[in-house]
Amino acid sequence: MSRLIVVSNRVNPPSGEGEETVGGLAMALAAALREYSGLWFGWSGKTTKKFTGALQMEKIDGVTAAVIDLEAQDLDEYYNGYANKTLWPLFHYRTDLTAYDRIYGEGYSRVNKRFAETLRPLIEPDDLIWVHDYHLIPLARELRALGVKNRIGFFLHIPWPAHQVFTTLPGHSRLVEAMFDYDLVGFQTAEYRHAFEEYVLSEAGGAQSAPGQLSAYGRTLKVGAFPIGIDAKDFARMLKSPKARRMHDLMTAATVFRSLIVGVDRLDYSKGLPERFEGYERFLADNPDMRREVLMLQIAPVSRESVEAYQDIRGRLDALSGRINGEYADVDWNPIRYVNKNYRRDELAGIYGAARVGLVTPLRDGMNLVAKEFVAAQPPEDPGVLILSRFAGAAGQMGQALLVNPNSPEEIADAIKRALSMEKAERIRRWSALFENVQREDVTAWRDAFVNALAGPVANGAALAS
Ligand code: ADQ
Numbered sequence: 001m002s003r004l005i006v007v008s009n010r011v012n013p014p015s016g017e018g019e020e021t022v023g024g025l026a027m028a029l030a031a032a033l034r035e036y037s038g039l040w041f042g043w044s045g046k047t048t049k050k051f052t053g054a055l056q057m058e059k060i061d062g063v064t065a066a067v068i069d070l071e072a073q074d075l076d077e078y079y080n081g082y083a084n085k086t087l088w089p090l091f092h093y094r095t096d097l098t099a100y101d102r103i104y105g106e107g108y109s110r111v112n113k114r115f116a117e118t119l120r121p122l123i124e125p126d127d128l129i130w131v132h133d134y135h136l137i138p139l140a141r142e143l144r145a146l147g148v149k150n151r152i153g154f155f156l157h158i159p160w161p162a163h164q165v166f167t168t169l170p171g172h173s174r175l176v177e178a179m180f181d182y183d184l185v186g187f188q189t190a191e192y193r194h195a196f197e198e199y200v201l202s203e204a205g206g207a208q209s210a211p212g213q214l215s216a217y218g219r220t221l222k223v224g225a226f227p228i229g230i231d232a233k234d235f236a237r238m239l240k241s242p243k244a245r246r247m248h249d250l251m252t253a254a255t256v257f258r259s260l261i262v263g264v265d266r267l268d269y270s271k272g273l274p275e276r277f278e279g280y281e282r283f284l285a286d287n288p289d290m291r292r293e294v295l296m297l298q299i300a301p302v303s304r305e306s307v308e309a310y311q312d313i314r315g316r317l318d319a320l321s322g323r324i325n326g327e328y329a330d331v332d333w334n335p336i337r338y339v340n341k342n343y344r345r346d347e348l349a350g351i352y353g354a355a356r357v358g359l360v361t362p363l364r365d366g367m368n369l370v371a372k373e374f375v376a377a378q379p380p381e382d383p384g385v386l387i388l389s390r391f392a393g394a395a396g397q398m399g400q401a402l403l404v405n406p407n408s409p410e411e412i413a414d415a416i417k418r419a420l421s422m423e424k425a426e427r428i429r430r431w432s433a434l435f436e437n438v439q440r441e442d443v444t445a446w447r448d449a450f451v452n453a454l455a456g457p458v459a460n461g462a463a464l465a466s
Helices: 024-034 072-091 102-122 139-145 172-179 190-202 232-239 242-254 273-286 308-328 345-354 369-376 409-421 424-440 443-455
Strands: 004-010 039-047 056-060 063-070 128-132 152-155 184-187 207-210 213-216 219-225 259-264 294-299 336-339 357-360 385-389 402-404
Touching: 004 024, 004 102, 024 039, 024 063, 024 443, 039 072, 039 102, 063 072, 063 102, 072 102, 102 139, 128 139, 128 443, 139 152, 139 172, 152 443, 172 190, 184 190, 184 443, 190 207, 190 213, 190 219, 219 443, 232 345, 232 369, 242 345, 259 273, 259 345, 259 369, 273 294, 273 308, 273 409, 294 345, 308 336, 345 369, 357 369, 357 409, 369 385, 369 424, 385 409, 385 424, 402 409
Parallel strands: 004 039, 004 128, 039 063, 128 152, 152 184, 184 219, 259 294, 259 357, 294 336, 357 385, 385 402
Antiparallel strands: 056 063, 207 213, 213 219
16 A cells, blocks of 8 residues: 655644544544554644754654744745635635735745655655645645656645636636646535636636546646545544543533533634624524523634734624623523633533534535534434534535525524424434434545545556555
8 A cells, every 4th residue: 555645734643642632634634644654744833933844753643744844934925825815715705805915925835845845855656645725736736846756636625616706816827727736636525626627627728538537738637526524433432531521511511401502613704603693693682582591602712813804703703792692691691602712622522412503604614524523422312403504515415404594694593493493303313314424424435535536547647556
């Protein structure tokens, strides 16, 4: 079996016993690598005065992590700049928040080059290279320039936007052209794959040379939809852990005679949090008789704090939660509990399990793993109800959730009422179908589908010798 090299912006493998704080993606990549005794390459999360390309290597749980430090200017222009002020908002349809700054584009190219130059000496001829996410779209181009002939695949964790939105990006064709240096490009859903294909066919003068195969810029690549899942086995293990059980009991005690409605998201404007709070406020206003029977818990740890748009959304949410509590709180009850803390994954599992309703209402989302975690944590004999945005990639696999338009507080309010009033038989029926999918389409299925497609026959050459 070939060795697998995973490349992502940040590298954060689990750091041993009991450490469950890392997010879903990091856990997914760690799980993906373990079986391949692979290498995980990326940024350390630290800055240095002068970039040297010095590698720090560490072996954890069978996975070799190789990280580099970047300069403060790199962070500004590449990470906070082009990745998080240009590509992230644009790919989530927020052209109003998208910054078009040439300096950012230059920083993005420079860091991708630095990644390639540092990674190059670590690559052996049979390695499969799997690059992750929007931070690193041009990485294959840089590696090819250095003579790398290995199979290289790319997976985009966030949406690929509609053609009309994508073409508002200056230099859009350069970005897509760079994608043709990969052998395989994977998206979360068929919809995003189609949007990419449409661009290639109508804007780049490309052609569909065979099903799942696109030709343009003198090259051919494979494209596919690979919906990411959670590590379902590990999640089931965590649910039984003492930490999960204790958190479950704490939350149950805190909601005696009440139903817990839970939301868990990074504090990001793509997650639809103000609309969600307004939806809940609307529910409280429309249903005075149900008011004191609910408690909404929103967990939203701050992220990307040095980007202004993230400071703005934080301010809005502080104001909204204050308004809702100010309007409806009583001596023994606050309608909304809003916390900006990170929790261990096992604690989160306990919280999900104690909730009657999971509110997952992003305005746009590549997939959304929280929806899957919520389902995985429900007690089979009395499961809660998932309310899910139709604009989350997960909606394609999770049609038995209550699907809502996340822009509409009214729809969210109606769905909360419906979820709270739903008979047990219907809850069990919906949940069983969702749970079956979460188990089957898990992180291992995702990894295997992608790696097999990357290692199998490719558009630009013969099958890989194994
Ligand atoms: P994210 O936008 O980060 O991921 P999501 O898929 O929901 O969104 O994953 C978040 C992960 O972080 C979950 O595993 C969740 O448990 C964890 N998390 C959230 N809040 C937490 C908290 N307070 N404490 C601890 N952990 C917390 C991007 C894309 C998504 C895509 C994933 C994976 O934006 O669309 O699903 O990558 O491809």
